[in-house]
Amino acid sequence: MPTFAKICGLSTPETVSAATRGGASHVGFVFFPKSPRDIVPEQAGELVTPEAVGRIGVFVDPDDALLLHAVRGARLTGVQLHGDESPERVAAVKARLGIEVWKAVPVRTRADLDAAKLYRGAADRILYDAKTPKGTLPGGMGLRFDWKLLEGFGHPLPWALSGGLDVANIAEAVRITGTRLVDVSSGVERAPGVKDVDKIAAFLQATAQS
Numbered sequence: 001m002p003t004f005a006k007i008c009g010l011s012t013p014e015t016v017s018a019a020t021r022g023g024a025s026h027v028g029f030v031f032f033p034k035s036p037r038d039i040v041p042e043q044a045g046e047l048v049t050p051e052a053v054g055r056i057g058v059f060v061d062p063d064d065a066l067l068l069h070a071v072r073g074a075r076l077t078g079v080q081l082h083g084d085e086s087p088e089r090v091a092a093v094k095a096r097l098g099i100e101v102w103k104a105v106p107v108r109t110r111a112d113l114d115a116a117k118l119y120r121g122a123a124d125r126i127l128y129d130a131k132t133p134k135g136t137l138p139g140g141m142g143l144r145f146d147w148k149l150l151e152g153f154g155h156p157l158p159w160a161l162s163g164g165l166d167v168a169n170i171a172e173a174v175r176i177t178g179t180r181l182v183d184v185s186s187g188v189e190r191a192p193g194v195k196d197v198d199k200i201a202a203f204l205q206a207t208a209q210s
C-alpha cells in the first residue's frame with residue numbers, strides 16, 4: 001500500500017510544482033495570520049494543481065466568512081481545522097461547506113487520543129499532530145509526539161499523521177504507526193515559512209519508499 005503525502009504551507013508556484021511533480025496527494029495552504037505561512041485566498045487560488053491533487057486549507061478557529069472566502073478564492077477541496085473547534089462546530093462547517101473536513105487532534109499522552117472519538121460523525125478525517133506549548137502556534141512547529149502512542153489505538157475515522165516529520169524520520173514514522181497519509185510543513189523548509197524544493201522532493205521520495 002502506498003503512503004500518501006500532503007505538503008503544507010505552500011505559497012509559490014515553484015514549491016507547489018515540486019509537491020505535485022513529486023507525487024503529493026494533497027497540498028496545503030495556511031489561512032492564519034499568526035503563521036509565517038499565512039497566505040491570502042486569492043494568492044492560493046492562482047497556484048495551479050492537477051485535478052487529482054487535494055487542496056486543503058488550514059484554519060484555526062475560523063469564522064464562516066473566512067471559510068467561505070477561502071474555499072472559493074483558493075478553490076479548496078477540503079479544510080483542516082487546527083484550533084479548538086468542537087465536534088458541533090466541525091459538523092456545522094461540514095454541513096455549510098459540503099467539502100472534506102479534517103480535524104487536528106493535539107497529542108502528548110495516550111489520553112489525548114480519546115478526543116478523536118468525539119469527532120466521529122462530524123469530521124471526515126483526524127489529523128494527529130504534536131501538542132505545542134501554550135502561546136505558540138498550534139501547528140507548523142516541527143514538533144513530534146511519541147508515535148508509539150498510536151499502537152493498538154482503535155481509530156474512529158480515517159486519519160493522517162503530522163508533527164515534526166522530515167526526510168530522516170519518515171520511514172520510522174510509517175513503520176511504527178502504519179499511517180497511509182502523512183502531512184509535513186517545517187520539515188521541508190529552509191526557514192520558517194520558506195519551503196525548499198529539494199527538501200520537498202526528497203521527502204516525497206522517502207515517503208514513497210516507506
Ligand SMILES: O=C(O)c1ccccc1N[C@@H]1O[C@H](COP(=O)(O)O)[C@@H](O)[C@H]1O
Nearest residue numbers: 008035139140141142162163164185186
Ligand atoms: O503551518 C502552520 O503555520 C500552521 C499554523 C497553524 C496551524 C497549523 C499549522 N500547520 C500544520 O501543522 C502540522 C505540523 O506541522 P510541522 O510539519 O510539524 O511543521 C501540519 O499538519 C501543518 O498542516
